[in-house]
Amino acid sequence: MYSTPPMKKNVPFEGFDRTLHSAQSDPNPPSVHHEIRPAANPEPGSKASDEEVAKSKASHLPPAFLERGEVFSAEEMTTRYTDEEWEGIIADTEKGVRVQEGRKYPLPEGGVGGEGFTKTIDHTLLKLEAKSGQFDELCAEARVNKFATVCVRPNWVSKCVTDLKGSDIRVASVIGFHEGTHDLSTKVQELRESLEHGALELDVVINWPELKAKKYSSVYNELATLRTQAPHPVLLKLILETSQLDRHEIIAGCVLAAAAHFDFVKTSTGFNGPGASVENVRLMAACCEKLAIEHKDGTLRQMCVKASGGIRTLDDAVKMLEAGASRLGTSGGVWIAKEAKQQAAVGGESNGERPGMTTRLFTDY
Numbered sequence: 001m002y003s004t005p006p007m008k009k010n011v012p013f014e015g016f017d018r019t020l021h022s023a024q025s026d027p028n029p030p031s032v033h034h035e036i037r038p039a040a041n042p043e044p045g046s047k048a049s050d051e052e053v054a055k056s057k058a059s060h061l062p063p064a065f066l067e068r069g070e071v072f073s074a075e076e077m078t079t080r081y082t083d084e085e086w087e088g089i090i091a092d093t094e095k096g097v098r099v100q101e102g103r104k105y106p107l108p109e110g111g112v113g114g115e116g117f118t119k120t121i122d123h124t125l126l127k128l129e130a131k132s133g134q135f136d137e138l139c140a141e142a143r144v145n146k147f148a149t150v151c152v153r154p155n156w157v158s159k160c161v162t163d164l165k166g167s168d169i170r171v172a173s174v175i176g177f178h179e180g181t182h183d184l185s186t187k188v189q190e191l192r193e194s195l196e197h198g199a200l201e202l203d204v205v206i207n208w209p210e211l212k213a214k215k216y217s218s219v220y221n222e223l224a225t226l227r228t229q230a231p232h233p234v235l236l237k238l239i240l241e242t243s244q245l246d247r248h249e250i251i252a253g254c255v256l257a258a259a260a261h262f263d264f265v266k267t268s269t270g271f272n273g274p275g276a277s278v279e280n281v282r283l284m285a286a287c288c289e290k291l292a293i294e295h296k297d298g299t300l301r302q303m304c305v306k307a308s309g310g311i312r313t314l315d316d317a318v319k320m321l322e323a324g325a326s327r328l329g330t331s332g333g334v335w336i337a338k339e340a341k342q343q344a345a346v347g348g349e350s351n352g353e354r355p356g357m358t359t360r361l362f363t364d365y
Helices: 047-056 063-068 083-096 132-145 154-163 184-196 208-212 216-229 247-259 278-290 314-323 333-344
Strands: 121-124 149-152 170-175 201-205 235-239 264-266 304-308 327-330
Touching: 083 216, 083 247, 083 278, 121 132, 121 304, 121 333, 132 149, 132 154, 132 333, 149 154, 149 201, 154 170, 154 184, 170 184, 184 201, 184 216, 201 216, 208 216, 208 247, 216 235, 216 247, 235 247, 247 264, 247 278, 264 278, 264 327, 278 304, 278 314, 314 327, 314 333, 327 333
Parallel strands: 121 149, 121 327, 149 170, 170 201, 201 235, 235 264, 264 304, 304 327
Antiparallel strands: none
16 A cells, blocks of 8 residues: 655664754754764774674664675764765666666555545745745645645745644755755754754755765765754655666665765756756666565665655656656646646546636746
8 A cells, every 4th residue: 555654653773872952952052063984983893893894784784885884873863884985886776776667666545536646746946035914825725725834945944934833734845956966064063953943754856966966975974963953753865866877876876875875866956957858767766676674573764755846747647656656746736636637537637727816936846
């Protein structure tokens, strides 16, 4: 049965010797500046290194990670892999990724027109010039259509949380948007601001230039630090910006996201080149299946895929879901929901007219 996992109770942090804290319990509140530093890597062969490698054998990572010994400090996940070792892990994973071109994943329970379908949509408004009234309308549209979330920039999180009180619609915030090249302290600041104001999901832009440059240790350390700053049940989605990556680099991004315990990998920001493609969504879904971990109690930890960028019609949405996406990032959610309801009716077809939203700023996202 198809399900969009908004809150995974089967995604524990067991096996990791770490101290996690929420934004509320953080001993270093956002108002107090402090430097974010990745934990030091012990020298191979040292007593501390050997003990940490032994501890890592209990972690629930793919065999490639277990063989090399993943290390976690008390404050944050870190890595003792060199970039070359990461390349080996990524290459091992790539060998096992099998994309089934003809495969169609099932649509949400109830099919097109059902509430499960609209719960795949992250209703999005990220234009810098958007005004307050547009976010009121965004939230009203999300209530009416029963979307999963509204996705906004950090400075609009508080308003949207207030607008959505009494509903089950969550607020998602973007981090490092849209370039992804912000330094770690800036991303942490945006993360903390978003969590303090009530965001429950965070869409983080990967530093894709570093990914392309094969600076895997740097990318992973950033992702791991963000994960420990936003532990579950906060959902983290990693935006790969697939328009800028080749197949190997997309797989690399998925490997690093899985190692840092992100919940989703996401195609695009919608602000840099082409958005989601069926080909890339299929590849990412295959990666998520390859990287899935089954715990001893039988529960499964598996990342999901969010498709975003260029999803404007019901046909676009269905293609992405059938390719393996569980979430859709789009500013066209109202139009998609309208088309879905019309198609679900007996003999119903879209009349081709977009619903009127005079104050909304549509984007390709």
